[in-house]
Amino acid sequence: MKYFLRKLGQLVIVVFAVTFTVSLALGAIPYAEERIIAAKGSGAINEEEKNKLLDSLNLREPTLVQYGYFVGDLVTLDWGVTLNGNQPISSSISDGLKISLRLMIYGQLVALLLAIPAAVFAAYRSGGLFDRFSTTFSFGFISTPNYVLATVLGLLLTVRWKLFPAISTDVGFFEAPWDHFTNFFLPTIVLALPLAGTYMRLLRSDLINTLQSDFITTARAKGVSTPRILFGHALRPSLFSLVTAAAVNVGALVGGSVVVETAFNLNGLGRRTVLGIFASEFRLVQITVVVLALVYVMTNFLVDILYGFLDPRVRVGRLG
Amino acid sequence: MDSSTLVSVSDGWVRTTTLTDTATLDPLHDEPTPPRFRRRGRITMWVSGAWLLFIVFSAVGASFLPYVNHSCDQFENEDLCTTHVETNPLLAERPPSWALFSETSRPVVGDAPERFGLFGTDTNGYDLFSRTMFGARNSLLIGALSISFGILIGGMLGLVAGYMGKRVDKIIDTIMNILLAFPALLLAIFIVGFFDSSTTTEAESRSIVPIVIALVILSIPPIARLVRANTIVFAQREFVLAARSLGAKNSRIIMREILPNVMPAMVTFAITGMAILIVAEGALAYLGLSVTAPTPTWGAMIFGGQTKLETAWWISIMPSIILFVTVLAINLLGDALSEKFRIREAIG
Amino acid sequence: MSTLQTAFRRRTGTLLRVEDLVTHFVTAGGVVRAVDGVTFSLDHGKRLGVVGESGCGKTILARSIMGLLPHRNVIRQGSVLFEGTELTTMSLKDRQKIWGAEMAMIFQDPMTSLNPVMKIGKQLAEPLRIHLGSSRENARAIVLKLLEDVGIPEPEKRFDQYAHELSGGMRQRIMIAMALACGPSVLFADEPTTALDVTVQAQILDLIEDQCREREMALVLVTHDLGVVAGHTDQIIVMYAGKIIEVAPTASLFSKMKMPYTEALFQSIPKLEDPSHTRLTAIGGRPPNLILPPEGCRFSPRCPYATDKCRTIEPELQAAEPDHLYACHHPVGSDRWSEVQVSLGRRPGGH
Numbered sequence A: 001m002k003y004f005l006r007k008l009g010q011l012v013i014v015v016f017a018v019t020f021t022v023s024l025a026l027g028a029i030p031y032a033e034e035r036i037i038a039a040k041g042s043g044a045i046n047e048e049e050k051n052k053l054l055d056s057l058n059l060r061e062p063t064l065v066q067y068g069y070f071v072g073d074l075v076t077l078d079w080g081v082t083l084n085g086n087q088p089i090s091s092s093i094s095d096g097l098k099i100s101l102r103l104m105i106y107g108q109l110v111a112l113l114l115a116i117p118a119a120v121f122a123a124y125r126s127g128g129l130f131d132r133f134s135t136t137f138s139f140g141f142i143s144t145p146n147y148v149l150a151t152v153l154g155l156l157l158t159v160r161w162k163l164f165p166a167i168s169t170d171v172g173f174f175e176a177p178w179d180h181f182t183n184f185f186l187p188t189i190v191l192a193l194p195l196a197g198t199y200m201r202l203l204r205s206d207l208i209n210t211l212q213s214d215f216i217t218t219a220r221a222k223g224v225s226t227p228r229i230l231f232g233h234a235l236r237p238s239l240f241s242l243v244t245a246a247a248v249n250v251g252a253l254v255g256g257s258v259v260v261e262t263a264f265n266l267n268g269l270g271r272r273t274v275l276g277i278f279a280s281e282f283r284l285v286q287i288t289v290v291v292l293a294l295v296y297v298m299t300n301f302l303v304d305i306l307y308g309f310l311d312p313r314v315r316v317g318r319l320g
Numbered sequence B: 001m002d003s004s005t006l007v008s009v010s011d012g013w014v015r016t017t018t019l020t021d022t023a024t025l026d027p028l029h030d031e032p033t034p035p036r037f038r039r040r041g042r043i044t045m046w047v048s049g050a051w052l053l054f055i056v057f058s059a060v061g062a063s064f065l066p067y068v069n070h071s072c073d074q075f076e077n078e079d080l081c082t083t084h085v086e087t088n089p090l091l092a093e094r095p096p097s098w099a100l101f102s103e104t105s106r107p108v109v110g111d112a113p114e115r116f117g118l119f120g121t122d123t124n125g126y127d128l129f130s131r132t133m134f135g136a137r138n139s140l141l142i143g144a145l146s147i148s149f150g151i152l153i154g155g156m157l158g159l160v161a162g163y164m165g166k167r168v169d170k171i172i173d174t175i176m177n178i179l180l181a182f183p184a185l186l187l188a189i190f191i192v193g194f195f196d197s198s199t200t201t202e203a204e205s206r207s208i209v210p211i212v213i214a215l216v217i218l219s220i221p222p223i224a225r226l227v228r229a230n231t232i233v234f235a236q237r238e239f240v241l242a243a244r245s246l247g248a249k250n251s252r253i254i255m256r257e258i259l260p261n262v263m264p265a266m267v268t269f270a271i272t273g274m275a276i277l278i279v280a281e282g283a284l285a286y287l288g289l290s291v292t293a294p295t296p297t298w299g300a301m302i303f304g305g306q307t308k309l310e311t312a313w314w315i316s317i318m319p320s321i322i323l324f325v326t327v328l329a330i331n332l333l334g335d336a337l338s339e340k341f342r343i344r345e346a347i348g
Numbered sequence C: 001m002s003t004l005q006t007a008f009r010r011r012t013g014t015l016l017r018v019e020d021l022v023t024h025f026v027t028a029g030g031v032v033r034a035v036d037g038v039t040f041s042l043d044h045g046k047r048l049g050v051v052g053e054s055g056c057g058k059t060i061l062a063r064s065i066m067g068l069l070p071h072r073n074v075i076r077q078g079s080v081l082f083e084g085t086e087l088t089t090m091s092l093k094d095r096q097k098i099w100g101a102e103m104a105m106i107f108q109d110p111m112t113s114l115n116p117v118m119k120i121g122k123q124l125a126e127p128l129r130i131h132l133g134s135s136r137e138n139a140r141a142i143v144l145k146l147l148e149d150v151g152i153p154e155p156e157k158r159f160d161q162y163a164h165e166l167s168g169g170m171r172q173r174i175m176i177a178m179a180l181a182c183g184p185s186v187l188f189a190d191e192p193t194t195a196l197d198v199t200v201q202a203q204i205l206d207l208i209e210d211q212c213r214e215r216e217m218a219l220v221l222v223t224h225d226l227g228v229v230a231g232h233t234d235q236i237i238v239m240y241a242g243k244i245i246e247v248a249p250t251a252s253l254f255s256k257m258k259m260p261y262t263e264a265l266f267q268s269i270p271k272l273e274d275p276s277h278t279r280l281t282a283i284g285g286r287p288p289n290l291i292l293p294p295e296g297c298r299f300s301p302r303c304p305y306a307t308d309k310c311r312t313i314e315p316e317l318q319a320a321e322p323d324h325l326y327a328c329h330h331p332v333g334s335d336r337w338s339e340v341q342v343s344l345g346r347r348p349g350g351h
């Protein structure tokens, strides 16, 4: 319980720090006002509108007051509209979030589905043919930057063989399952392969350690079959590093798949933010960063609780 | 933990071999196989080391190496001279000379060759091989600078946090958590973009400084965490406690007693960290946010060829291959080193 | 099916026959001769002790008999007949049917021998569910009974606990319960008390003995402590450097021991005043190198009675009595033995 409260306290501090920094950052940007006006299209708006716009951003207020307004707007979901196109920022973010979450979930699922069986089999016969083969491959995947993978796969599968569309569009699964598949296949693969490599290596080495432990010998001496030893006895105590890594990636990938989103032209959250930075959509960027930070912090918090489920010893007294 | 294991390690020298051989022992595998031991590791280590030496050598000595102007000596017609910076429309977008399956989409004027050089040429007619080697200079420089500063700052924070513990540790940990909560790439983009705008409103040419700063900030938290964890282990050891009880100053204990012990982990991490940062620079470049003319980075070259994939694949693919092989080599080397350190720790 | 077998099983005659068993490990440093030609047999319901210094191959012997070894880089020879069935050539699948059902094993360190993330009850029920196909409820009932049998208070509560919530002695009781679950006909206990407190040690040994008697189960008790086997076995095997060097019924081993090594072991039995984890340090010299064992008698470099003959000719196992075998050129009581005893200033004679 104390552990829980301490983690919660940290979460609050981090959220505060992030929102504060983000709020301050706007003031630190050189020529922020001019850029915002320029982004709005300086000729297109008159003096009055301009003042209204700048007022709504509270740029001229003292820092703390600015922060107060910012948090107030955040909490009341009064997020405003984008400079160009006047789309509500909330809907832009939720559209982006939908795509990013989808990519993240697909990528993680494919990565885990590839990594777990491969790691189990590799650890079971460590040093064997499959182990060496899969270790080499996972090393290759880890060493492939995703933009390189996107480039190569893009060249082969879309430009040469025209199997997939070069530019993915966000087609819903229920509207057109097949199109959904073809549109998300490449981005998912590009995201998943390097992840799978990392996951596989983590799990494999933890599994090899677990398989040396005495309780595995106990299980063998009971006559437990090999698959049951691997999946029933050895897998769960070996999941720590994997769960940690996968969880960190949940948060990191939502905003961090910018490269993949850019490569396949998917308007996910990350890409919207990058475009936002270029287009001086500061408010959109600020709020997105806060949302992403929240996602990241929350997943980490949940993982800490998940540890307790994985290893009952954690529930009692935690070591680290 | 249990006495018998310890005992066997200390007086049964056989067990010591068992320890280092754990990788070849699998308790479940149940068909007898002939004995086999690994020698493979050493070969990969040499090959990757050699490759890295070659890349570093090229990066440092790019201007003196023969390939810079090889194309000028190669042809009598001086118009066909192409380097890594001289635009040459006559030679734009030529496939590599070995790529007989690829044709250029640009007209071939006069006796200009249809294919050109080891890596082909890009849209400006620059020789891609020379350019890739010059690109190594920037990519490696950015990677090395960022990881050095990252290790310096992150390592210091980690040492202090791990050694001092308590309040200091908590504060540093919280700061790291805050840094980590910002989406990494966005943070980097913001920093780069920020420096951009402080000089000009339009990004024209960019130096490596903002990129290095962005990457340093990204690399600090993981390094600090790793060093902290290692420091905590050593801070409890007898020799540190002894030094403490003798009244040695904290700064001295950290530098003299702890740092040398944390070093192996740091060096190993620095190597893989450098690979990660080189890749990250590429990602920035891919988003259009890295060093521009006159000499590119690998990332910028890959990005530059993106729109030409259909007609001139080599512009992106050739630097991609070099980047991939280099990152792979660094990773393999880092892996081999970490294995080595771990084993030495287990025995000694 | 297995329960029926258990119920009507013949309870006399030879249960286990081990013949010339060899287990060598191929390591980077050379071939480790952990078990080097071991022959013995064990009757139904009998209790056998295996003693020897740390590293002499006791654990590997027990595991080789069960067939419970890593198979990579291992050289195995010889035969193990279990109720007339050859185990060494059996497939893994078939051996898994025997493990836990017909032969069970408990280990030295109860702290690490239980799965840390699986509830005690589930671990105990596992052999029942695998070998007897018991239903969940059925298995639960049997497990609760077993827990009671091995002297665990509040079995209901323990059923849903994890290993880390129990003391070491308690965990070893759990291990014993787990081994007993399917009513095996032989139990291998590999130093079951080494990691426990002295007070708990005796309780655990008594528990094992009681259960063996009650269930007419044979016992192979592996230990480095002659004191432990003294009161709990019918027959004792003394091992040195992967070989059997003396076999005798317990009583006659203690009264008429033949091997200088056994004698040294005997003299190093921890006395009451020693701390519980004292090792056998009384025997001078280093334990033998199992990669390049000494020529001749493997104990000769450390043996006070050794002569040139010992260092060149390896002694064969010979019978002192029909059931008492030993391998020594100058056994306890021989002329050479008396000579050295006198020169050491000890009074030659029995013990």
Ligand SMILES: Nc1ncnc2c1ncn2[C@@H]1O[C@H](COP(=O)(O)OP(=O)(O)OP(=O)(O)O)[C@@H](O)[C@H]1O
Pocket (backbone or CB within 6 Å): B004, B008, B012, B014, B015, B018, B025, C025, C026, C027, C032, C033, C034, C052, C053, C054, C055, C056, C057, C058, C059, C060, C061, C070, C224, C290
């Ligand atoms: N997997 C292995 N690979 C190589 N050598 C091994 C292996 N397992 C055991 N050995 C060696 O075989 C010898 C016998 O080991 P064993 O565990 O049987 O000794 P022990 O008599 O049980 O000793 P202890 O009292 O310490 O348990 C030891 O020297 C050990 O180092």
Ligand SMILES: [Mg+2]
Pocket (backbone or CB within 6 Å): C058, C059, C060, C190, C191
């Ligand atoms: Mg043992």
